Amino acid sequence: MTARQIAIDGPAGAGKSTVAKLVAAHLNYLYIDTGAMYRAVALIALRKGIALSDAPALTLLAQELCIELQNDGAQYRVFCDREDISFAIRQAEVGNAASPISALPGVREALVRKQQLLGEQGCVVMDGRDIGTKVLPQAECKVFLTASPEERARRRTLELALKGQTIDEEQVRRDMEERDARDTTRAVSPLIQACDALLLNSDGLTIEQVVERILQMAGN
Numbered sequence: 001m002t003a004r005q006i007a008i009d010g011p012a013g014a015g016k017s018t019v020a021k022l023v024a025a026h027l028n029y030l031y032i033d034t035g036a037m038y039r040a041v042a043l044i045a046l047r048k049g050i051a052l053s054d055a056p057a058l059t060l061l062a063q064e065l066c067i068e069l070q071n072d073g074a075q076y077r078v079f080c081d082r083e084d085i086s087f088a089i090r091q092a093e094v095g096n097a098a099s100p101i102s103a104l105p106g107v108r109e110a111l112v113r114k115q116q117l118l119g120e121q122g123c124v125v126m127d128g129r130d131i132g133t134k135v136l137p138q139a140e141c142k143v144f145l146t147a148s149p150e151e152r153a154r155r156r157t158l159e160l161a162l163k164g165q166t167i168d169e170e171q172v173r174r175d176m177e178e179r180d181a182r183d184t185t186r187a188v189s190p191l192i193q194a195c196d197a198l199l200l201n202s203d204g205l206t207i208e209q210v211v212e213r214i215l216q217m218a219g220n
């Protein structure tokens, strides 16, 4: 039987979202990008001028924002209080702000609750940092997807370039290292491989090969 909940965790730039979307499309499952939720809080906080250290204000924001994730065929869109923020949350500045915000216990508690409600519906592919360990610890299929830092920086630079942002690859690598260090050392839900997750290094593998491995693992 095919797993009803598929959890894909790993560091930035490992290819999680590309792979998770393809796995979800293949199985006709809902794809849930939990990083987009932390990015949504970061975007609104930046717009409102809330300090990234103001834990009570950021917690309240995470509790109150209505974040919706829509899959309509090939299109994947993120809405916040009915505004389409799919493009805005991909800016490098928003990604950098999302990292310290995601280390705040109150913010995590609010967003994890929303993610668990979405996951309860079943037939989901969810990607993030703490899906297999915290959000869906009972998921039948867990993958920890990674790649070398050079490969991850190369992919992230290309992804930003495709969205019209030209950023030096070296700068992307430094930002990524900083975020990885923060994500793996934070006190609450650090990025860590669940003991029952399959470690998959995507260096040298095509996207199709990674998707195939996950589908096999999920029992499809």
Ligand code: DC
Binding pocket: 012, 034, 035, 036, 038, 039, 095, 098, 099, 100, 102, 103, 127, 128, 129, 130, 131, 179, 183
């Ligand atoms: O995957 P991403 O770059 O869109 O994630 C944005 C930030 O949110 C990143 O710093 C890690 C954090 N994050 C998290 O702490 N937990 C998750 N489940 C998803 C993302």
